[in-house]
Amino acid sequence: MIRPLIGITTASVNLQGKIYHRAYAPISLATAAAGGLPVLIPCGLDDETLHAIYETLDAVLLPGGPDVDPAHYGQKRHPQLGNIDNSRDALELTLTRWAVDDDLPVFGICRGHQVLNVALGGTLVQDIPSQVETDLPHDIPDNLPRSTRIHDITIDPESRLAEILGGTRFQVNSLHHQSVQDPAPGAAMTAYSPDGIVEALEMPDKSFVLSVQWHPEDLYGDDESMNRLFTAFVQAARERHIAHERANPV
Numbered sequence: 729m730i731r732p733l734i735g736i737t738t739a740s741v742n743l744q745g746k747i748y749h750r751a752y753a754p755i756s757l758a759t760a761a762a763g764g765l766p767v768l769i770p771c772g773l774d775d776e777t778l779h780a781i782y783e784t785l786d787a788v789l790l791p792g793g794p795d796v797d798p799a800h801y802g803q804k805r806h807p808q809l810g811n812i813d814n815s816r817d818a819l820e821l822t823l824t825r826w827a828v829d830d831d832l833p834v835f836g837i838c839r840g841h842q843v844l845n846v847a848l849g850g851t852l853v854q855d856i857p858s859q860v861e862t863d864l865p866h867d868i869p870d871n872l873p874r875s876t877r878i879h880d881i882t883i884d885p886e887s888r889l890a891e892i893l894g895g896t897r898f899q900v901n902s903l904h905h906q907s908v909q910d911p912a913p914g915a916a917m918t919a920y921s922p923d924g925i926v927e928a929l930e931m932p933d934k935s936f937v938l939s940v941q942w943h944p945e946d947l948y949g950d951d952e953s954m955n956r957l958f959t960a961f962v963q964a965a966r967e968r969h970i971a972h973e974r975a976n977p978v
Contacts, residue, residue: 732786732965734764737823737840739793740771740815747772754945755791755837761948762958764965769823771815778822786972787833787936787965788823790840792943795906798854801846806854810905821847828937833964835957836929836939838904844939845929848912856905862923866902874946878902881927881942887918888938889928892960893953900927900942907941936964 736756738749749770756766766789769781782788794811798804800821820840824847827834836844842852853859856866868876877899883890890896908926911917919928919940931937938961944954 729763730966730969731763731765732962732969733767733784734759734787734789734962734965735767735769735782735785735823736789736791737769737816737820738771739813752791752945755789758945758948758955758958759789759962762955762962764958764962769819771813771819773819775822778819779826782823782826785832786969787835787961788827789961790820790824790834790836790843790939791945792838792840792903794839795854796839796842796846796852798852801851803851803854806858808855808858808905817843824848828931828934831935831968833936833961833968834938835936835961837945838941838943841929841939841941842906842908844937845908845912845915848915848931850908850912850915851910853907853909856907856925860907860923860925862925864921864923864925866904866907866921866925868901868903874901874903874943876901877947879921881919881921883919883928884916887916887928888930888932888936889918889940892956894956895953898953901946902942904941935968936961 738751741748741750759766797812820843883896885896915929917926927941929939944957947954
């Protein structure tokens with residue numbers, strides 16, 4: 729069986745004046761378990777080099793991470809805005825736009841869910857606790873595992889997400905303080921938490937552009953529904969690979 733190449737973006741981290749590229753291991757492991765070949769993409773590359781890497785990929789995965797700079801969606805910085813990774817913003821916004829334009833499969837997780845929306849023209853709530861009236865927790869306490877499920881979500885029964893997961897109500901983990909505000913043109917909001925936070929986006933006119941606000945990579949090992957998210961994404965990448973080979977025979 730073909731194992732498609734899945735580009736996974738990394739973060740840039742400054743440790744004692746030295747820059748490192750970092751990725752959350754469960755993302756790569758979940759991708760590999762679903763049949764994909766994870767390829768980590770570093771920040772800071774020039775566009776020519778980045779595009780040369782992009783052209784080898786069958787899909788793009790946007791992982792969780794720090795806040796997106798609100799300058800990218802026309803807002804000033806909120807006092808509760810967290811750390812900004814400018815080189816990662818540049819990497820992910822560029823890759824996302826290329827991939828969506830080319831109908832390459834895209835899967836966004838947490839920050840990646842927000843990046844997808846911003847890349848395509850949407851906006852974000854910069855800080856849920858201070859900007860949304862809610863008592864629902866959206867950030868797991870540090871003393872609990874990342875896999876802790878802390879709130880419900882309700883999914884549009886007509887959505888691709890409901891089809892993949894096999895249902896419309898699930899409990900999920902949650903590690904964020906930002907969220908989708910205005911959806912990007914062409915993006916459908918397909919899942920919500922009980923307080924109205926957007927928990928998933930899809931682009932119905934694309935082969936596979938889907939993002940979720942929770943962290944399925946921390947749940948997939950013992951949750952078949954979350955495993956199906958990665959399986960469906962990798963399958964879309966596989967189909968893209970096969971279609972590209974047929975259209976471009978050696």
